[in-house]
Amino acid sequence: RRAFRTRMGWTALMVAVMQGHTGVALLLAEHEKGFSDGTGKTALMWAARHGNREVARALVPREKGMQDILGQTALMYAAQNGHADIARLLAPHEQRRRDSNGETALLKAIHWGHAGVVQILVPLERDLRSRRGRTALDHARAEGRQAVVALLS
Template sequence: MLRMSFKKETPLANAAFWAARKGNLALLQLLLNSGRVDVDCKDSLGTTALMVASYHGHIDCVRELVLQGADINLQRESGATALFFAAQQGHNDVVKFLFEFGASTEFKNKDGGTALLAACQYGHAKVVETLLKHGANIHDQLYDGASAIFLAAQGGYLDVIRLLLSSGAKVNQPRQDGTTALLKAAIKGYNNVIEELLKFSPTLGLLKNGTSALHAAVLSGNVRTVALLLEAGADPCLRNKANELPAELTKNERILRLLRTKEKQRKS
């Protein structure tokens, strides 16, 4: 949610922010044409009317602000821009319009987040496609190492995953703690995402964090996920950093049967 602070703004500027938030184009035009409201006026957090209109998807207000000279690439205190907010909320028409007037995909917020990462995190496939077409870096990462594909996998967004993989995303790009998209999907039990990731040969072995996707799936009790990983070649005899076998992490009989069957097949 876009929070605002009106501590340093005049009543007229506050009215402009309100109009941008509500999509009241007539009021916004009246205020801007009065000459008494700066089109780039900010609240104490650095929020502009353009950011507010972009966040709420009011394309008519966005257009008016831009045509009246609003600076598209201004950053809030957090580092976010109008493009970031439009992408985060999935407003593809706003995203496209902002690109027509020079929006940049390179700005980052305080966490390292970009418009592309925000769109992936919230599963907005059409926005992701638009951003990539306009030069967004598919290898963008948050400062903790979370990549676009990691964030999409975390939310179970299959259409975004497909788009990223077909555009060259690295399936094994880990977060700083070693967690990968496959591990996150295994924890969540997003089997359709796992099936897609498996087409690109993700790491099935032990990760930097001392566990594997199979261990995670077993711990989460996802029978279908365990089966998918075993079919793809995950090792049922692999020990984690605590020296535990996958079978030692569950009492689920169906999962235990799957693991034991695969163990026998590997030994035979």
């Protein structure tokens, strides 16, 4: 299989997702799913990052569980960008994964202060510790995320 790519390695599907052209992305999804760009990001990761739930739902069966060159998953992109609906969609498939820094989707959501995503991920990743042995609650306190501290306490 081949796909047209930009100099960055983006496929037409990825560009459609980035530019918010949902209808075009859904048409291209069947033909270009499963490809990754020069940094290992898939169209699902781009959809999670940009909050496109409809495209994310279409790509989950083929692209779930994939990681980019930094070890990040689509769930991590949804978590750090505050897209709770997409995090809910991806959590059953990508929970408890770690990136190359040892961070989980929950830790990313805490860092960026996305309480809605934290609420989804707490039951799934609360018991995981960072490489330094810190809990999610430790991270929330260190980041000064009082709403998240309340969720975790």
